[in-house]
Amino acid sequence: xxxxxxxxxxxxxxxxxxxxxxxxxxxxxxxxxxxxxxxxxxxxxxxxxxxxxxxxxxxxxxxxxxxxxxxxxxxxxxxxxxxxxxxxxxxxxxxxxxxxxxxxxxxxxxxxxxxxxxxxxxxxxxxxxxxxxxxxxxxxxxxxxxxxxxxxxxxxxxxxxxxxxxxxxxxxxxxxxxxxxxxxxxxxxxxxxxxxxxxxxxxxxxxxxxxxxxxxxxxxxxxxxxxxxxxxxxxxxxxxxxxxxxxxxxxxxxxxxxxxxxxxxxxxxxxxxxxxxxxxxxxxxxxxxxx
Numbered sequence: 001x002x003x004x005x006x007x008x009x010x011x012x013x014x015x016x017x018x019x020x021x022x023x024x025x026x027x028x029x030x031x032x033x034x035x036x037x038x039x040x041x042x043x044x045x046x047x048x049x050x051x052x053x054x055x056x057x058x059x060x061x062x063x064x065x066x067x068x069x070x071x072x073x074x075x076x077x078x079x080x081x082x083x084x085x086x087x088x089x090x091x092x093x094x095x096x097x098x099x100x101x102x103x104x105x106x107x108x109x110x111x112x113x114x115x116x117x118x119x120x121x122x123x124x125x126x127x128x129x130x131x132x133x134x135x136x137x138x139x140x141x142x143x144x145x146x147x148x149x150x151x152x153x154x155x156x157x158x159x160x161x162x163x164x165x166x167x168x169x170x171x172x173x174x175x176x177x178x179x180x181x182x183x184x185x186x187x188x189x190x191x192x193x194x195x196x197x198x199x200x201x202x203x204x205x206x207x208x209x210x211x212x213x214x215x216x217x218x219x220x221x222x223x224x225x226x227x228x229x230x231x232x233x234x235x236x237x238x239x240x241x242x243x244x245x246x247x248x249x250x251x252x253x254x255x256x257x258x259x260x261x262x263x264x265x266x267x268x269x270x271x272x273x274x275x276x277x278x279x280x281x282x283x284x285x286x287x288x289x290x291x
Contacts, residue, residue: 014265036071041076042056048076050269078104089102100131102133104142160184170197174194174198213289
């Protein structure tokens with residue numbers, strides 16, 4: 001249902017941390033014009049952890065309106081409370097988003113049975129396509145392939161964003177859920193390799209900075225032109241690596257600010273990129289062709 005380069009879009013903010021709707025509109029237009037295959041809004045990169053529920057729902061509605069059905073909009077609606085995740089997923093459905101992205105519950109460390117029941121409950125409560133999201137490096141919660149396979153039988157769970165970076169595990173999952181759900185990369189550095197092994201694309205941080213190139217990379221790989229995909233990927237490796245110099249989305253927001261695309265705002269407890277790391281990221285942007 002969803003494939004190619006799907007940008008995990010930042011939430012642009014003014015210096016005081018308030019949401020900058022005008023900048024979001026410019027970003028959305030840039031992605032549409034650059035060939036981005038879908039926009040993922042208010043996910044991890046969109047600072048969902050520090051955006052309250054009312055604002056969260058408003059940003060989803062804004063983005064859907066701005067996109068105007070030109071490309072799919074996937075709304076981040078995950079939470080560590082099942083009730084909150086259901087509420088946010090209802091917001092996504094009400095806003096006419098094309099799908100919801102649901103991260104594994106963070107901090108409270110549910111069991112595998114708890115994860116299964118959490119996602120099953122959301123799927124049963126809200127009639128919208130849903131994409132699971134496993135990113136144990138951020139959540140302290142790792143959803144096993146066995147649990148994903150159990151969830152793949154639910155009709156509105158259509159894909160998983162796998163941000164483990166483990167290619168063997170990803171390939172095993174692709175084989176086990178074939179015909180039931182798609183596997184998407186949540187790790188820019190291994191997106192090409194996951195597509196090579198049967199993945200359908202990636203939800204990308206790098207695409208914020210170089211949307212056209214990430215679209216071209218994913219398109220080439222999905223068409224089997226791995227020589228071209230590898231050529232593009234080699235140019236982007238400095239970004240794949242250095243956009244994580246500090247916790248995401250600190251570096252990518254700084255990069256977009258340097259490019260003149262957004263203001264400097266970011267919400268505490270996240271802070272602007274440390275001055276001593278800025279030149280490293282700037283040089284990575286130059287090497288990739290972003291500056």
